[in-house]
Amino acid sequence: MIRAIIFDCFGVLYVDTSHDFYEKHVPGYQALRPKLVELNKLSDYGLITQEEWKQQVSEVTGLDDEYVAKNIQGVNVCNQQLLDFSQSLRGQYKLGMLSNIGIGAMDQFFSSEQRQELFDAVVLSSEVGLIKPHPEIFKVMAQRLGCQPEECIMIDDIEDNCSGADAAGMRSILYQTNQQTIDDLEMLLEQDHA
Secondary structure, three states, X not given: OOOEEEEOOEOOOEEOHHHHHHHHHOOOHHHHHHHHHHHHHHHHOOOOOHHHHHHHHHHHHOOOHHHHHHHOOOOOEEOXXXXXXXXHOEXXXXXXXXXXXXXXXXXXXXXXXXXXXXXXXXXXXXXXXXXXXXXXXXXXXXXXXXXXXXXXXXXXXXXXXXXXXXXHOOEEEEOOOHHHHHHHHHHHHHHHHO
16 A cells, blocks of 8 residues: 655755756747657767757757757746645645755755655655665655555656666655646556545
8 A cells, every 4th residue: 555655855846947848948848858858968978068968958949049048047946836735735745855866966956844844755866875766765755655665656857867766675666747746646556546
């Protein structure tokens, strides 16, 4: 029986700014998503420059070069829609946040007070000396929620992290968009109640 839903922070509760740009400004984003994700990875690994990345995004999407350059790297934005949805689950399910992050860095995204208000438990990698996708960190998260891993669903935007959650005994959802994540979660919860 599912008792807890766990959310990753970056790329899930805090929007990846480029993906936020894609969702809001790219017609046919779902069809183009694999190519855009690949371009982001090439940029993250330093295999293409920022200028090359923006140029190639413009080519793939058909959007004006200048428009892409000006808007693609917005500011860190809280994914308010998904955060609001998470809070609608309170009372029925325990809520957790599990994030790979350095010491003290979370305060600029969620203050200590906000973390206490929004989540039943928070596990930050730098505070426990483990990082995702190591299965042990997911077990720590479940323990802090007072649950067994098999009673938890982990939502993460990185496939390896979902695999780590699965290895720990949890079920996982790979975040791609808010609607897909909500649909996938509602389906898992429905199956659990059947």
